[in-house]
Amino acid sequence: MRTYASYNIKGGVGKTSAAVNLAYLAARDGARTLLWDLDPQGSATYLFRVRPKVRGGGRALISRRRDLDDVIKETDIARLDLVPADFRYRSMDLDLDDRKKPTRALRQLVRGVDDDYDVVILDCPPSASLVSENVLEAADMLIVPLIPTTLSVHTFGQLREFVGDFDGRRPAIRAFFSMADRRKRLHHEVMAALLAGIGEEITGIVVPSASTVEQMAVRREPLPLFAPNSEAARAYEALWAVVSAG
Amino acid sequence: MASEQAGHGTPNHRLTVRGDDPLAEILAALGDRGTVEADAVHRSRATWLDTPDGRLAGAGIALRHERARGRSRLVLTGSAGPVDADGPVVRWPALAHDVLPNRPEWAAIRSLVHPRALVEIASGRVESRPVRLLDEHRKTVARGVLETAPGFDGAALAFRLAPLRGYAAETDALVMLLARAEPITVRAAEPLPGGVARSPAARDIGGEKDAASAVAATLLNWLDIIVEAGPGVADDIDTEFLHDFRVAVRRSRSMVKLAGEVLPEKVVASLAPELRRLGDLTTPTRDLDVFLLGLQMGDNAIDADDPLLAPVVTELRRRRGVEFRKLRRHVRGTAYRDFTTSWRDALETVPATPERTVEQLAVSRIDRSYRKVRKRGGAITPKSPVEDLHDLRKRCKELRYLLDAFKPVLDPASYTPALRGLKDLQECLGRLQDAHVQSQLIHQTAADLISDTDVSAPTMLALGAATTGLDEQERAVRAEFEQNWQRFRRPVVRRAMADLTGGNATKLRA
Numbered sequence: 001m002r003t004y005a006s007y008n009i010k011g012g013v014g015k016t017s018a019a020v021n022l023a024y025l026a027a028r029d030g031a032r033t034l035l036w037d038l039d040p041q042g043s044a045t046y047l048f049r050v051r052p053k054v055r056g057g058g059r060a061l062i063s064r065r066r067d068l069d070d071v072i073k074e075t076d077i078a079r080l081d082l083v084p085a086d087f088r089y090r091s092m093d094l095d096l097d098d099r100k101k102p103t104r105a106l107r108q109l110v111r112g113v114d115d116d117y118d119v120v121i122l123d124c125p126p127s128a129s130l131v132s133e134n135v136l137e138a139a140d141m142l143i144v145p146l147i148p149t150t151l152s153v154h155t156f157g158q159l160r161e162f163v164g165d166f167d168g169r170r171p172a173i174r175a176f177f178s179m180a181d182r183r184k185r186l187h188h189e190v191m192a193a194l195l196a197g198i199g200e201e202i203t204g205i206v207v208p209s210a211s212t213v214e215q216m217a218v219r220r221e222p223l224p225l226f227a228p229n230s231e232a233a234r235a236y237e238a239l240w241a242v243v244s245a246g
Numbered sequence: 247m248a249s250e251q252a253g254h255g256t257p258n259h260r261l262t263v264r265g266d267d268p269l270a271e272i273l274a275a276l277g278d279r280g281t282v283e284a285d286a287v288h289r290s291r292a293t294w295l296d297t298p299d300g301r302l303a304g305a306g307i308a309l310r311h312e313r314a315r316g317r318s319r320l321v322l323t324g325s326a327g328p329v330d331a332d333g334p335v336v337r338w339p340a341l342a343h344d345v346l347p348n349r350p351e352w353a354a355i356r357s358l359v360h361p362r363a364l365v366e367i368a369s370g371r372v373e374s375r376p377v378r379l380l381d382e383h384r385k386t387v388a389r390g391v392l393e394t395a396p397g398f399d400g401a402a403l404a405f406r407l408a409p410l411r412g413y414a415a416e417t418d419a420l421v422m423l424l425a426r427a428e429p430i431t432v433r434a435a436e437p438l439p440g441g442v443a444r445s446p447a448a449r450d451i452g453g454e455k456d457a458a459s460a461v462a463a464t465l466l467n468w469l470d471i472i473v474e475a476g477p478g479v480a481d482d483i484d485t486e487f488l489h490d491f492r493v494a495v496r497r498s499r500s501m502v503k504l505a506g507e508v509l510p511e512k513v514v515a516s517l518a519p520e521l522r523r524l525g526d527l528t529t530p531t532r533d534l535d536v537f538l539l540g541l542q543m544g545d546n547a548i549d550a551d552d553p554l555l556a557p558v559v560t561e562l563r564r565r566r567g568v569e570f571r572k573l574r575r576h577v578r579g580t581a582y583r584d585f586t587t588s589w590r591d592a593l594e595t596v597p598a599t600p601e602r603t604v605e606q607l608a609v610s611r612i613d614r615s616y617r618k619v620r621k622r623g624g625a626i627t628p629k630s631p632v633e634d635l636h637d638l639r640k641r642c643k644e645l646r647y648l649l650d651a652f653k654p655v656l657d658p659a660s661y662t663p664a665l666r667g668l669k670d671l672q673e674c675l676g677r678l679q680d681a682h683v684q685s686q687l688i689h690q691t692a693a694d695l696i697s698d699t700d701v702s703a704p705t706m707l708a709l710g711a712a713t714t715g716l717d718e719q720e721r722a723v724r725a726e727f728e729q730n731w732q733r734f735r736r737p738v739v740r741r742a743m744a745d746l747t748g749g750n751a752t753k754l755r756a
Contacts, residue, residue, distance in 0.1 A: 048385075049383045049384060049385035050385060051383075071412070072411055072412055073410075073411065073412035073413065074410035074411035074412055074413065076378075076385065076386040081411060081412075
């Protein structure tokens, strides 16, 4: 089983779109896939038409009163299951803090289902918190959407530092450009600078800012399912090819 | 959205929907709480199958053989399904053992129907459509299939559903909603376009007051079985037809022998010999059937897969064919047909014997039969010839037939322990008889094959080993006799038999 986390400290950068589309592509390619919507906002859960409710909330899972296996929901996509979001996840930091080894809870929960799945994708809330440390411990790879702006680059630096300083497992980082607008010169300049300066952590894949991506929330379906030939869908295909290759 | 996967599995909901447009009925029943989306229709020709005695229907299972676009498959639905497998291209009837897949998920069904054949109970067209049951948010909560067999009287649409993982409760709620609609029924069994013809209900001798009427009613019940099994015997559909036929013949013979005095003498004299003839004709085929079935199930002392013994098995099959053809000629002949007609006519017009009740007859005949069993069994020693044990077995069978026949007028509190004690003894004697017959068969076959120059020396050696094995098996069963006899002589069995045979009127039902 391989675990990926769609993660960024910054919000509104396309984490959920990436998590949903990559989960779909993994399942489409034959992998038994589990997507865990860790964001209390529950956007991924909404996209799959699943009720954003986990019996006992995050506390029941963190305290091991309930196994992850008990709360999994099968989506309408073959081989793709979901652990729904719950608004009570907003207090997950506090729940984790009550544990003896507070950074390992998510990893232990995910390992409890490793016989059932080939791929697990975590859709993370934007933060650098105890939940984020759990994500670093649980994930083999962080998939980081980057809007090619100056502030976003600054946040990416913070993220690399956060991972580098983490006293535990350090997942690989693979960033891609998200919501890129080709008409903006700044976006072109930032992408060029990052590609030249950081190396393999930046994949060079560009998911454009496009209305088809926004349509996901209207149609409540992964993008490759309803617009497989769109530029954005092809970009997610390329991203999945890169990250699934290691 | 994609819908290629099956539902998460159990529990499966099975519903039937009646009406001209079942899908519309389902949608109407769901209202705004959900909907159903159906994919393209898949059409096939189907033959519904069951054993001649309806074992599958009895277990709430439906089995059909589907053919479409050059492919055929067996589909099992109902309480055991759905399970399907690529099916054989065969003509029905066919032996279940030969056509059902030898795979774990079919093992229970193979065991249920063994050793019977599968016969066609209906045929027609099947239309099936994969469906998804969606909740009010258009989230799929269950997957399934809508299936119908148009053209059959009262055909219903079968609607099978398996909830998606995490959606059992939501599916239950929608199924409950569906079940409230008048044309929809939640049921375990699949709707079938037909069914196995049931035998007429047996005549209840408890309602008869006089001995002659009761004996005639019992013999008529067994005649029904003989007549019903006859065509299956003649067509050699499976070995159970002959088994049922033969048991009914033997029971009839025993009843005529033990209680025939209450019937008109002329009837017994003219028709009873045909029962004996039928018994004699069925013996060789049945003995060979038992041996060959044992080989099939690996129950015999000889190894069916030993290639050196293949000539022996072939020879036994050939002999079975010869004996069976003799039997078939008879069962298809006029003498047999005339007998069944005359026997029925005679039994239906037997004069009543108001001076003698069925209870009186039961007590005296069971008493006499039990005395014989005790006398013969008590005389058996380790040195007694096997013929003595065979004779005891026959007397036990007679007692058993009497207990079974007169059960409606016997006190259950005594009948049950008496029967249990007798069954254990019969089981031991039956195994001894089977081992002896099989040993004799192999000895005889070996003797015949010795004169056949084509039989190799290794085969003869293997035959020698096989006969030794069968002889040892016979000796081992023989050694168990004493223990079983003592079990039959236990106080609880003796008391029960005494109650049944002591003329104690309070132990008999009024």
